[in-house]
Amino acid sequence: MTSEHFDAVIVGAGFAGIGAAIQLKRMGYENFVILDREDDLGGTWHVNHYPGLAVDVPTTTYSYFFEPNPNWSRLFSTGAEIKQYAGDVADKYDVRRHMRFGTVVESARWDEEAALWRVALAGGETVSARFLFTATGFLSQPHMPDIPGITSFDGRVIHTTAWDDGYDPTGQRVGIIGTGATAVQLIPELAKKAADLTVYQRTPIWVVPKVDFRFSERAKRVFARFPLTQRAIRAVTDTIYELMVSVGVVHYKNTRGRFNIAAGDLAKMHRFATIRDKELRAKLTPDYDFGCKRPTFSNSYYRTFTKPHVHLQDSGIARIESDGIVAVDGTKTVIDTLVLATGFDLWEANFPAIEVIGRGGRNLGKWWRDTRFQAYQGVTMPQFPNYMSLASPYAFLGLNFFNTMEYQMRHMDRVFGELQRRGATTFEVTEEANTRYLDRMTELLGDSLFTTGDCASARSYYFNPSGEPTLLRPTSTRKAIQEASDFPLSDYRMS
Incomplete structure (x- = not known):
């Protein structure tokens, strides 16, 4: 039984879900809900709170570009501070009131006749929505080791x-x-x-x-009063990390x-x-x-x-x-x-984190495993109308999840902007655009560390079960954001 209908359902209240919610609000949508199985927001930064937890990317870089935080205590901030930042952003952009916690999403199925997503919740309830976003993150399903005894x-x-x-x-x-x-x-x-x-x-x-070093109270006051000073530091840390990924991973073959x-x-x-x-x-x-x-x-x-x-x-x-x-x-x-400390099950349990059934009964998990892991611009898949997966193959921009979220928010803006301009209600990436993108990603990865380096014994989560490094989007952040802002609108069918 369907109890409620929304314009959009977002699964996951971590940074991806918060970012998607902020973008929906910017585009004029208010009738949406964020569903999360935990009892508070923050995603992996809520679930993880072990001793010593800290971010391993400078927090000047590990934050939304549009929302710098002048209050970081140090360059590599603690998990508690990252969680606090998630809450502060959710409150500032008024998205917390859209969140429902302790809600387990089991599956989502596209209803062709009604042109809606039917989202099944644990306990038997179903909600429906015009648009579906899975913001379940890459690190959401704990891996339990299979050890005798x-x-x-x-x-x-x-x-x-x-x-x-x-x-x-x-x-x-x-x-x-x-x-x-x-x-x-x-x-x-x-x-x-x-x-x-x-x-x-x-x-x-x-x-x-x-x-690592602490930010003094004076530095925090300067950051708060003159945000450009913090953006200058971010420019430095962003550039360093971008170079690390570009030179050390994406263009490994060229740099030997x-x-x-x-x-x-x-x-x-x-x-x-x-x-x-x-x-x-x-x-x-x-x-x-x-x-x-x-x-x-x-x-x-x-x-x-x-x-x-x-x-x-x-x-x-x-x-x-x-x-x-x-x-x-x-x-x-x-x-x-x-x-x-056995990490997360990325590929078997996370792609996708819930069962997603698209047009014609296409099962996303089965399709990925029977063909190849793939997603146009790391966001959409053919036969899955009005659906964006924010933790997809070819989505991750290396060391910083926030850069991934930035380009995904721009992708949302371009797709939904065109929907509104046309007065359309559905979007779906074409098979041709998806195949073209997959071929390009495969070619770019041919020069990467994962293809030409010695990674055989790494047991890295960057590789899917078939041995392909399909987690990473092998482009620069600048290139990803540019493509999210000007990809051909003909890559989507809208009706």
Whole structure:
């Protein structure tokens, strides 16, 4: 039974959902709803609140371009501050009142006859909308490792996406599985209190020194009074990160990986200066090119492994027993708490995060897996009218999600502006435009690090199950924003 009808339904109240809501308001839409399964806004910045959580992109860059924040405490701000920023933006642009929390969206189906999306919610209710946006993010579905005996462990098990704020590791024997970007932040914090900490590493991560500093109260006042000063700093951090992605990833073949070699050397010097044990250094050294897997920044990660109560286990996990972990090399470590820093399931559970059925019964997840992961401009797919997926293949612009959101908001503006100009009610990207875009993305990725570099052992979420690096949009931010502003309107059928 359909209980309510809206102009638009947005699934997800993270930064993508907030951005889409702001753009809808700019275009004159007020009858829309934002549905989220959590109990508050912020997306991954609400779900994640483990010790040490911080952004790994300078916060001068990690924010909406149209909404700079003069109140950041430091260059790499904490997770709590990022969450606060999400709330402040939602309040300023009056989108919080459109949000409904604790609402699980199960599926969405295009009703051809009514030209509407029927959105099914847990509990049996259905809402309908003219337009559908999935803003479920790339990091929304936690990955649970498939390890023999993991359900038999009698101690406490904590996944980093469901951190227990009341948990105190003081005096405990802790085992942590994972050495990705989350673990790099969490491990030093656990080591401060735990009596014994064993880190189970499958794939080493590239770690370079972190140049971080606090913003003084005087600097914050200057940012607030003269926003151009903060924009100037953003121009610098944006340019640095854009160069890193462009030179080190997108144009890897043309630069012969010189940037990646230099960055790898910096990480190597960082390890050498911190760790004197040659064998330990070797275990922490990746055997894939810098950038194949998201690198990270830390001044304390390597140093943590030099402490006598911190141990690195890299032989693999054979099984988990009721009181501890048995490694492949036969050694058993008795632990009190098992921490899972095993990241997110991007491809199997996230593309798409809900079942989406388009025109003619086309199932989005099945279509992606039967053909190839694809999305025109990283936003729309043929046979899915009035639908924009804001966490799609070829959507991500490298290191900064906000740059992705900026061009998607411009894409929305161009499509909906044309709809309103024509007095039309539906839009759908053509098969021809989608194929043309897919071919172009495939060609551009041919020069990238992911295609021409040595990424075989990286186990990176940039690659889909078929081995294609279809997460990344291999263009500059400037190019993506330009294309979002002037793509041929004939690429869409409007009626």
